[in-house]
Amino acid sequence: LAKTTQPISMDSYEGQEVNITCSHNNIATNDYITWYQQFPSQGPRFIIQGYKTKVTNEVASLFIPADRKSSTLSLPRVSLSDTAVYYCLVGDTGPDSGAGSYQLTFGKGTKLSVIP
Amino acid sequence: DAGVTQSPTHLIKTRGQQVTLRCSPKSGHDTVSWYQQALGQGPQFIFQYYEEEERQRGNFPDRFSGHQFPNYSSELNVNALLLGDSALYLCASSQPLDSVNTEAFFGQGTRLTVV
Numbered sequence: 001l002a003k004t005t006q007p008i009s010m011d012s013y014e015g016q017e018v019n020i021t022c023s024h025n026n027i028a029t030n031d032y033i034t035w036y037q038q039f040p041s042q043g044p045r046f047i048i049q050g051y052k053t054k055v056t057n058e059v060a061s062l063f064i065p066a067d068r069k070s071s072t073l074s075l076p077r078v079s080l081s082d083t084a085v086y087y088c089l090v091g092d093t094g095p096d097s098g099a100g101s102y103q104l105t106f107g108k109g110t111k112l113s114v115i116p
Numbered sequence: 117d118a119g120v121t122q123s124p125t126h127l128i129k130t131r132g133q134q135v136t137l138r139c140s141p142k143s144g145h146d147t148v149s150w151y152q153q154a155l156g157q158g159p160q161f162i163f164q165y166y167e168e169e170e171r172q173r174g175n176f177p178d179r180f181s182g183h184q185f186p187n188y189s190s191e192l193n194v195n196a197l198l199l200g201d202s203a204l205y206l207c208a209s210s211q212p213l214d215s216v217n218t219e220a221f222f223g224q225g226t227r228l229t230v231v
Binding site: 041042043044045046049087103104105106107108109 | 161219
């Protein structure tokens with residue numbers, strides 16, 4: 001399983017765009033990149049998943065360069081409620097991965113603090 | 117539609133005791149995975165159940181065992197509790213393996229404290 005490296009913590013003011021970068025130099029061909037959000041004393045919540053280029057949903061965007069050795073989660077105009085830990089996961093969790101889909105490997109994540 | 121539900125929410129046990137945690141998956145989901153999350157750490161995969169069988173296992177001792185019932189609900193059992201087993205135990209469920217949607221849905225967790 002590919003190892004990921006992401007900043008331990010980040011601070012941002014309300015209304016700003018936040019970009020959290022994750023390094024995954026050993027990503028494999030079948031690996032997808034997935035981001036989860038976790039609030040204190042709650043289970044993680046899926047944010048976004050991608051394989052290459054750019055993926056956007058109603059919550060965030062995920063930018064993946066051509067070499068796929070890193071990825072950036074972009075949160076537009078953060079609010080206080082976006083204060084949470086954000087996890088970058090890399091693994092064979094794509095639509096064709098079968099039984100391996102759900103053995104998720106979490107690192108320590110990035111603790112994002114949004115300041116008023 | 118209820119999401120993933122876990123019980124109990126909090127539990128205090130004494131070293132050496134045994135504990136059983138329960139999980140009901142989200143409606144339509146047939147795969148259940150269990151994770152242990154120590155304070156300040158990310159969740160660590162314990163094992164996954166599908167079709168009432170343990171399909172994958174993480175690096176956890178045999179003191180950790182589980183079960184999945186025909187209605188897809190699941191139990192996590194931990195024997196001979198150690199102080200180091202104190203953690204938030206998370207259950208995650210997912211759609212059938214032939215689904216294109218691989219998103220895992222997590223419950224709120226059970227906070228286990230071993231004293």
